[in-house]
Amino acid sequence: MDDLEKLLESLKAELRRGTLVLSVLVALNEPEYGYALVQKLNDYHFEVEGNTLYPLLRRLEKQGLLKSVWKTDDGKPKKYYTLTSEGEFMRDALKGAWNETNQVMCDLMKGENNIER
Amino acid sequence: MKDKQYKARYIKAVTKQLPLEQRADIELELNSLIDEQIEQENKSVESVLKALGHPKKFAQNYQTKPRYVIGPKSFDSYVMVLKLVLMIGFIGMSIALVVEAFMMEDFNIGSFILHYIGSLMAAGWQIFGTITLIFFIIERFAKDVFDEDETIDLDELPELEQDAPSKKSERVFNIVVLVIFFVIVNVNPSLLSVFSISNGNVAFAPLFDEEAFHQAKIFFNIAIVVGLVRNSVLLYFQSYNKAYLTINFSLLIVGNLLLVLPFIVFDMINNNLNEQMRVFGYTSGDFDFEHIIGLGLYIFIIVIIITSIIEIMSDLKKVYYHNPCDSSN
Numbered sequence: 001m002d003d004l005e006k007l008l009e010s011l012k013a014e015l016r017r018g019t020l021v022l023s024v025l026v027a028l029n030e031p032e033y034g035y036a037l038v039q040k041l042n043d044y045h046f047e048v049e050g051n052t053l054y055p056l057l058r059r060l061e062k063q064g065l066l067k068s069v070w071k072t073d074d075g076k077p078k079k080y081y082t083l084t085s086e087g088e089f090m091r092d093a094l095k096g097a098w099n100e101t102n103q104v105m106c107d108l109m110k111g112e113n114n115i116e117r
Numbered sequence: 118m119k120d121k122q123y124k125a126r127y128i129k130a131v132t133k134q135l136p137l138e139q140r141a142d143i144e145l146e147l148n149s150l151i152d153e154q155i156e157q158e159n160k161s162v163e164s165v166l167k168a169l170g171h172p173k174k175f176a177q178n179y180q181t182k183p184r185y186v187i188g189p190k191s192f193d194s195y196v197m198v199l200k201l202v203l204m205i206g207f208i209g210m211s212i213a214l215v216v217e218a219f220m221m222e223d224f225n226i227g228s229f230i231l232h233y234i235g236s237l238m239a240a241g242w243q244i245f246g247t248i249t250l251i252f253f254i255i256e257r258f259a260k261d262v263f264d265e266d267e268t269i270d271l272d273e274l275p276e277l278e279q280d281a282p283s284k285k286s287e288r289v290f291n292i293v294v295l296v297i298f299f300v301i302v303n304v305n306p307s308l309l310s311v312f313s314i315s316n317g318n319v320a321f322a323p324l325f326d327e328e329a330f331h332q333a334k335i336f337f338n339i340a341i342v343v344g345l346v347r348n349s350v351l352l353y354f355q356s357y358n359k360a361y362l363t364i365n366f367s368l369l370i371v372g373n374l375l376l377v378l379p380f381i382v383f384d385m386i387n388n389n390l391n392e393q394m395r396v397f398g399y400t401s402g403d404f405d406f407e408h409i410i411g412l413g414l415y416i417f418i419i420v421i422i423i424t425s426i427i428e429i430m431s432d433l434k435k436v437y438y439h440n441p442c443d444s445s446n
Binding site for chain 1: 143147150153154157168179181
């Protein structure tokens, strides 16, 4: 991998990192455990590794956006995460912010300028 | 069996770096993640663990507390306070040690220098450790202290002339120092001596050989005049350009060469200094005070050369950045 490709990969990773919290909050529209959430995101081609997602889930739980409960499926303990009401509020607010950013980026890429001066 | 051990060891390697109260929960969660990946994706333990990455990095992702001693918000304040306290500490220590030396009955310059250097180093480390500890505690428990008011006061922005090559204060300071040096060399060279005060009588031993100093005087005087001309002329330059560079370089090199040359050409150090130090009671036995002075001069010459090179390099860089399109620079 040459330097330019490495730079591209790191910039893409940076872009993804910025959207990771929103992706997790949106994907948690129903209770999920860590591995299932990784799979769900990967199914949407949003690639995320367990070593990134698991610490993030714990951090969001600490911030009060998620709550968790241990359940035993097929004799194996799994920790299920769901959104709290604060998490739902944050998901909706971030969705709004995302849509605005998306619109701005689309306009910018099309070369349109909707800014009123 | 081996796979089970690898898995357990990997999980242990991650969790041992985490707070105790989180370990059991994260251990269960990682067990579940690894098992799921092995079963659902038909992967070997080895490939799953390798895909999860180094345990240290995995554990770092769980860390929410900062992993630095002094944070970016407080770093500037830390450096400023450290410099200030070190400076005050060194000045205070120097005064205290000199006063202590004057009160000693059997003063010995050699042991004094060693004691002085040792004390300054010990004080320096103590100040460094204490200031760092204080900032570390503030960083951990009251870091809001460093939250800055982000409104800008335009009057507080740096003055433009600070970037001009001839900082007036610096040039004026240099001129004052050169005048003082001129007076010492021509009017009162005895100030370049070691003094002894005994029973109200002041005796002095010149650092330099009288004849050699007399011969060197002309070099020193020309060097002073060159220095005065250089600093006076540079006062009037408002920007970095080729003329500034030429005048500054040529006069700087000529002046410093004239200043250093006598110490290389003539045997400048007073040959009776060791004997006179013993008479004053400052040294005893075979202590070679002349050697110390020689060493000091050697360091002085090296400092002059290094500071000249730094000034030239720094000016070259500034001239280039101020005139990037002018290839003649």
